[in-house]
Amino acid sequence: MSDTLDTTELLGRSELDDIEAILSVANTDVDEVLHVVKDEADAIFTWDYSLTRPALRRLYEKAKVGQWNATTDLPWDTEVDIEQVVGADQVAVAAGLDPNQYSGTVIEGWGDKEWLDFGIQNRKWTLSQFLHGEQGALLCTAKITETVPWYDAKLYASTQVVDEARHVEVFARYLDEKMGGGYQVNAHLRLLLDDIINDSRWDMTYLGMQVMVEGLALAAFGFMHQMTEEPLLKQLLRYVMSDEARHVAFGVLSLKEVYDGMTDAEMKDRQEFAYEAAVRMRDRFLSQEVWERMGVAPRDIVPIVLRDPTRDLFQQMLFSKIVPNCKKLGLLDRNEAWLRRRFEEMGVIQFEDWENTGDEYLKFELGASVPGDA
Ligand SMILES: [Fe+2]
Ligand SMILES: [Fe+2]
Numbered sequence: 001m002s003d004t005l006d007t008t009e010l011l012g013r014s015e016l017d018d019i020e021a022i023l024s025v026a027n028t029d030v031d032e033v034l035h036v037v038k039d040e041a042d043a044i045f046t047w048d049y050s051l052t053r054p055a056l057r058r059l060y061e062k063a064k065v066g067q068w069n070a071t072t073d074l075p076w077d078t079e080v081d082i083e084q085v086v087g088a089d090q091v092a093v094a095a096g097l098d099p100n101q102y103s104g105t106v107i108e109g110w111g112d113k114e115w116l117d118f119g120i121q122n123r124k125w126t127l128s129q130f131l132h133g134e135q136g137a138l139l140c141t142a143k144i145t146e147t148v149p150w151y152d153a154k155l156y157a158s159t160q161v162v163d164e165a166r167h168v169e170v171f172a173r174y175l176d177e178k179m180g181g182g183y184q185v186n187a188h189l190r191l192l193l194d195d196i197i198n199d200s201r202w203d204m205t206y207l208g209m210q211v212m213v214e215g216l217a218l219a220a221f222g223f224m225h226q227m228t229e230e231p232l233l234k235q236l237l238r239y240v241m242s243d244e245a246r247h248v249a250f251g252v253l254s255l256k257e258v259y260d261g262m263t264d265a266e267m268k269d270r271q272e273f274a275y276e277a278a279v280r281m282r283d284r285f286l287s288q289e290v291w292e293r294m295g296v297a298p299r300d301i302v303p304i305v306l307r308d309p310t311r312d313l314f315q316q317m318l319f320s321k322i323v324p325n326c327k328k329l330g331l332l333d334r335n336e337a338w339l340r341r342r343f344e345e346m347g348v349i350q351f352e353d354w355e356n357t358g359d360e361y362l363k364f365e366l367g368a369s370v371p372g373d374a
Helices: 003-011 019-023 054-065 082-089 112-147 151-178 187-198 202-227 231-259 264-284 288-293 298-305 309-318 322-328 334-345 357-364
Strands: none
Touching: 003 264, 019 298, 054 151, 054 231, 082 112, 112 151, 112 187, 112 202, 112 288, 151 231, 187 202, 187 264, 202 231, 202 264, 202 309, 202 322, 231 322, 231 357, 264 309, 264 334, 288 298, 322 334, 322 357
């Protein structure tokens, strides 16, 4: 089977940048309140209570002392003037758009007002997808607590359930109180979350959530944390990142042990799953719902956005945690470097030798200065 065939089967399209195929994945039920996904996995008891994985036990101890209270530890009385904040944060640039690149396009008539409005919508949309992803993490970690066969991992996963509840709490509250509401889940993100919950293999929950979704989230939170001048959001993101780095480390440390013992065929499944997740996350960042809200047909603007050089840098940054973590897990180079070649096509392989999160998570603890901070 050739690589092209592989990719077509996985993605339902032969070209990575097939705009029609990407935009055809859209949320058709924006009023949906409950969303049901079949969880096919076995719940597993273990009667072996011995401590055999000291690295996971250390994470558990770190998690217990790293707890914070979203209600009392964040300055919720901060006044947030959305227009002022979005203007100061240059949200369009932060989302990968350079307003100077759009003369001669369908939005060339946009003035400061439209760009500001776009920035506000984009900030609401981005925080909303963070929120929905956090709920995905909440469900996934509850699932891992049930499905992972290791005692140390069950203990640790239970702390992550509490962490994720807190993350859902803070993003939901910020959107409601400070942004005046948000957006429904993006269809690409929902499909990815559905796939992760649906899979019966316990390690796939980890790979999809802890390594791919949370790896991307850690990079995206870090970027927004650096860009924003809004003190409440900045502190909120800093607190969430202190948990998130521990979560990614949990995924990397757990899967390393499992993947080192896997056959090529088993690893190929994991490589494909990681690639599919990577593409879905990349597709969601085309933020088609924001364009619709602004009255611009996504198919008229998305091909132009894809050629914006600022966009390219933004997209690369999102993968700065995922790629070194996949390398650490041996996912890049098994099966004739199958995933390495996919990441080369996506233009993100240059991060492979950056520090992996299994090693660097302590740098994100509260009180430490975050990598990339001034
Ligand atoms: Fe989270
Ligand atoms: Fe997390």
